[in-house]
Amino acid sequence: MQPARIHDHAVIGDGHSAALVSSAGSVDWLCWPRFDSPSLFAGLLDTEVGGAFSLRTVEPARVTRWYLRDTNVLQTRFETDSGALVVTDLMPIHEARMPGPWPERELLRCVACERGEVMLEVLYAPRPDYGRAKPLVKQEGRLGWRLEQGGWLYTLRADFPLGPAPDGGVRGRGLLRAGQRAHFSLTATDDGPAVLPPLGHFAWERVERTVAAWRRWAARCRYAGPYRDAVVRSALALKLLSFGPSGAVVAAATTSLPEVLGGEANWDYRYCWVRDASFTARAFYGLGYEAEAESFVSWLLGATWLTQPRMNVLYDVYGRRRLGEAPLPHLEGYAGSRPVRVGNAAATQLQLDSYGEVIDAASQVARRGGALGRDELRMLVRLGEFITMKWDAPDEGIWESRTGRRAHTFSRLSCWMALERLLELHGRGVLRGIRRPTERFLEVRERLREELRTRAWNRWLRSYVRVLDGDEVDADLLLMAWYGFEDARSERMRGTHRRIVERLGARDGLLFRNEDDRREGEGAFGVCGFWSVGFLAKQGGEGLEVAEALFRRQLAYANDVGLYAEEISPETGEARGNFPQALTHVGLIAAALELEAARPWFDAGAWA
């Protein structure tokens, strides 16, 4: 049996973990208690072994779905010939001063029959530990259906007739008539006795509280430019991928969704990439979410503290190094894409660009008057000193190539940017009283500039190139303008953009990352298309019109609820890779902010 397409999923979450819900009404992915915990449902990766929690109509139904405005609360409407029902899916948010105790985690599914009568079929098939644990679900009367595994208790409670299923799960079927409702609350705990929240109208109270909480958050968005709905959706997706207790932002909610169908490029993205730092901080700041930006940067500086001046490529949500990578051979993989992996061995790679991105993220805080402690500033200087020693080393680069180290242009650009930012902080007096090798920073910055201007420039191609003295391009070169190394209107950047579009362009302005991706049949890389929009917006003038048109075309590749995966298949427009992907949404936000900056907010009416 084929799983629902990546594209056909929506995400819900509570700032600790996230679940993917298909348009067929099935929760196909859920890891508890954190994003990177073993899964309870992994039907997305194996429909037989992975497990799922499905609510569906027995009759064929026409499905439409949407998020309640400015929330991460999902509604799916199933319309059959005999009636219509709406399923509301969410993970309730718990806030301080909220009445009542609350469970550690809850997935709440509320069903309301709107019209006629509809036969609802329920299948609860939990498969803890990525499907490796035996699912022994026991009925405990009014306390619900209980599954104990590894010290965790998963409890399903429902006011709908359910009975045991032959494979260890729970199933039920019943007729709902107009006005009737049913509620399904799945909770998990390992920390003491479980809290079992009540159903009925109490469940709807939790829906209302969660809707209100998300709307309060969305209302803080200061963005007033074009396509605000898409920008707010991206902001909500980004917030949903943020781990509340630490401020970390995971790259995606899933592992091993393939970049090539049937291929082996299946990676675990449920961790936090240092690489994404400056993009994420700028996105949060740009939208007015200062607290989130500072919380993220604070996490970042804390996570990298123990290993500095060296940094890992990625950390877990608590800032711990996660070095191991293991296959799960018992899982078939999405569309047969094996292996399914947990953990990510890219953690130990050398990505010199990360250093610049951390320093840029921290400098965002300083630019906006945020506080950086003296220890943090000393750490930034130590990172700068590390760069002055390592800047000319080959590395795996921003895309974490596993084919060996090379002299990546983007890594040099990022090192240049790191020193530029440190010198800027010095110029602003932020580093006053902290010992720093300013002369050395100046010297290496100039050497980097010289090297980028000479060896990273291919005069035959009239373009900057992916590696020094090379003849291939990479979409990351567009960021030379973003980081201020080149003016977007310069002849060199125009030439580079032309060459990138010529060699990496797919339909509708989508871009591959580099020529390897095109050869290997990967999808176009979501964020790269948005970088192109941002680049054109920076050019202003005619570029602005092109940027607007390009942005509109990129927006059309979101799925029906406004979400993006890592990649987009140029042939089908379908999502590829892990989902939803923070970096793609960060790219959308960055592009929108560039457009907003290029055209004053009071023209906003023109965007409608």
Place this chain on the structure above:
Amino acid sequence: MSGLLRWVVWGLVSTVVLTGLLTGSQRLRLTRLNLPFLLGMLVTEDRDRAKLYGFGLHLVAGLAMAGLYAAVFSVWGRATWWLGGLLGVVHAGAVLLLLFPVLPALHPRMASESQGPTEVRQLEPPGLLGLHYGARTPVVVLVIHVVFGVLLGSISL
């Protein structure tokens, strides 16, 4: 050290050790029994504050139980580690067989098996021998109370 001071000091020490063992058992996934959390939920609905308040209440309850142990040792006219351990077995038996079954009736926020959760009663009941909190819960309860008794029996000489 006076008898009163010994009781206070070693009562607290034994209770802290008991709490530590219980927490360790939770971390080892042996049980979900969390006595401080259960006690704290008597006074607050906030699960984070419940653990803090519950820890204080647990210390007081441990002190009271240590006083009971001391009284029994006094009646017996002697205290040894094994007598303490024996009292610990009785103590664990009382928790498992007497306290746990009636807890839903005593605890204002605990659901019962017959009624299920309600708006105000949402806490999972322990069930027979505390088995709802994990199959190894009775063993954990027995072991930690025996350790509690052995400690008090050893130092109450």
